[in-house]
Amino acid sequence: MNGMMLSEDELLLRNAVRDFADQELSVRAADYDESAEFPWDNLDTMKKLGLFGLTIDEEYGGSGGTWRQLALVVEELARGCASTSLIYIAHLSLTTQFIHQFGSKAQKQKFIPPLATFEKIGAFALTEPGAGSDAGALQTRLTKSDGHYVVSGQKTFITNAPQAEIFVVLATSDRSLGTRGINSLIVESGGTGMTVNPLTGKMGMRASSIAEVVLEDYAVPFENRMGGEEEGFRQTMQLLNSSRIAIAAQCVGIAQAAYEAAVSYAKQRAAFGKHLADLQAIQFMIADMATNIDAARLLVLRAATLKDEGHAFGKEASMAKLFASRVAVEVSDKALQIHGGAGYFAPAPVERHYREAKVTEIYEGTSEVQRLIIARNVLESKIA
Numbered sequence: 346m347n348g349m350m351l352s353e354d355e356l357l358l359r360n361a362v363r364d365f366a367d368q369e370l371s372v373r374a375a376d377y378d379e380s381a382e383f384p385w386d387n388l389d390t391m392k393k394l395g396l397f398g399l400t401i402d403e404e405y406g407g408s409g410g411t412w413r414q415l416a417l418v419v420e421e422l423a424r425g426c427a428s429t430s431l432i433y434i435a436h437l438s439l440t441t442q443f444i445h446q447f448g449s450k451a452q453k454q455k456f457i458p459p460l461a462t463f464e465k466i467g468a469f470a471l472t473e474p475g476a477g478s479d480a481g482a483l484q485t486r487l488t489k490s491d492g493h494y495v496v497s498g499q500k501t502f503i504t505n506a507p508q509a510e511i512f513v514v515l516a517t518s519d520r521s522l523g524t525r526g527i528n529s530l531i532v533e534s535g536g537t538g539m540t541v542n543p544l545t546g547k548m549g550m551r552a553s554s555i556a557e558v559v560l561e562d563y564a565v566p567f568e569n570r571m572g573g574e575e576e577g578f579r580q581t582m583q584l585l586n587s588s589r590i591a592i593a594a595q596c597v598g599i600a601q602a603a604y605e606a607a608v609s610y611a612k613q614r615a616a617f618g619k620h621l622a623d624l625q626a627i628q629f630m631i632a633d634m635a636t637n638i639d640a641a642r643l644l645v646l647r648a649a650t651l652k653d654e655g656h657a658f659g660k661e662a663s664m665a666k667l668f669a670s671r672v673a674v675e676v677s678d679k680a681l682q683i684h685g686g687a688g689y690f691a692p693a694p695v696e697r698h699y700r701e702a703k704v705t706e707i708y709e710g711t712s713e714v715q716r717l718i719i720a721r722n723v724l725e726s727k728i729a
């Protein structure tokens with residue numbers, strides 16, 4: 346795909362992760378999907394490959410690198426095992442990056458090294474039962490008491506929570522202030538008053554763990570607040586802009602996997618004395634899939650390039666996420682259609698990709714929320 350104008354370094358990295366995805370991730374993906382077990386062996390290899398330090402400064406134990414590289418890595422991981430890519434994104438581009446972007450030097454020195462080496466797992470806790478798209482309506486409270494904060498509230502749908510030791514938690518000091526009352530905290534597990542209740546029955550991404558997290562008078566040191574009081578909502582919106590690049594790359598990876606399965610099946614399945622691939626109706630589906638995947642990939646690389654070069658990238662990240670998530674859903678749908686009945690049964694990979702794709706239109710801002718962000722950017726801009 347060097348129609349994507351990748352550098353030598355980018356190609357080397359992408360090819361190394363692609364080999365790992367082909368040799369290990371995709372081989373185990375169906376079993377992990379069925380068992381819904383946390384894929385420790387996948388993550389151990391990723392740890393050895395140093396993937397958890399990507400985009401993180403070397404002085405905090407990371408390996409540096411760009412968001413373009415991160416996008417290429419996520420695409421390949423998702424192509425091999427979407428669940429594993431989700432664990433990676435929640436850990437790195439949500440949790441570790443939150444601390445990297447908004448933590449003080451002391452906070453980064455303390456919390457990032459074990460995250461960048463995956464000695465500890467991170468989770469990002471924003472969503473609550475009554476606050477999803479309307480994140481500013483969150484109710485988790487923080488109050489001050491004897492040299493520390495006391496945090497109480499209920500978070501839900503928190504990826505990685507069952508294994509996580511370091512959480513980024515958003516909580517309000519004053520509900521009457523709305524979004525201006527929200528603070529961001531680094532919360533370590535292990536104290537009294539944190540209950541993690543795993544959630545089951547997920548439609549896809551079944552090997553990534555997810556839980557409700559209940560905090561009851563949970564003590565958090567004052568020095569664990571990131572930035573000034575009440576900066577948490579602004580930080581979160583900024584953080585989600587960058588993490589959407591990773592989710593959009595995940596969408597491209599899921600779509601690419603479904604497309605490759607469909608092309609391969611169309612070439613070997615006989616019908617009416619030909620192969621499916623000889624039928625123009627099937628060829629048209631394949632042409633649309635290939636075109637849309639390339640367009641999505643280019644939108645992802647554009648958003649990542651803008652971020653790497655220090656330009657505004659929020660609108661472009663939302664466009665990439667909006668478009669790529671639709672492509673993932675549509676391509677996995679067409680790929681299943683090309684398989685006919687055989688695609689409707691596990692362990693056909695397309696059956697899994699079809700279930701995996703849907704959530705990309707929901708998390709890290711639903712498609713409706715992406716449209717709100719894009720429209721606001723367009724309407725506020727002087728150049729339409």
Ligand SMILES: Cc1cc2nc3c(=O)[nH]c(=O)nc-3n(C[C@H](O)[C@H](O)[C@H](O)COP(=O)(O)OP(=O)(O)OC[C@H]3O[C@@H](n4cnc5c(N)ncnc54)[C@H](O)[C@@H]3O)c2cc1C
Pocket residue numbers: 435469470471472476477478479501502503504505547550555704707708709710711712713714
């Ligand atoms: C598998 C999975 C993993 C997740 N991981 C995490 C995680 O690690 N951390 C975390 O904090 N959260 C996580 N989430 C939560 C996720 O980010 C939320 O589900 C998402 O933001 C949507 O919120 P909601 O589910 O409350 O839906 P709602 O906000 O209730 O939305 C319901 C519907 O209404 C639409 N809607 C809402 N407001 C508007 C509007 N103003 N205009 C138009 N339409 C609107 C939405 O687009 C959607 O279609 C995860 C969710 C899932 C499913």
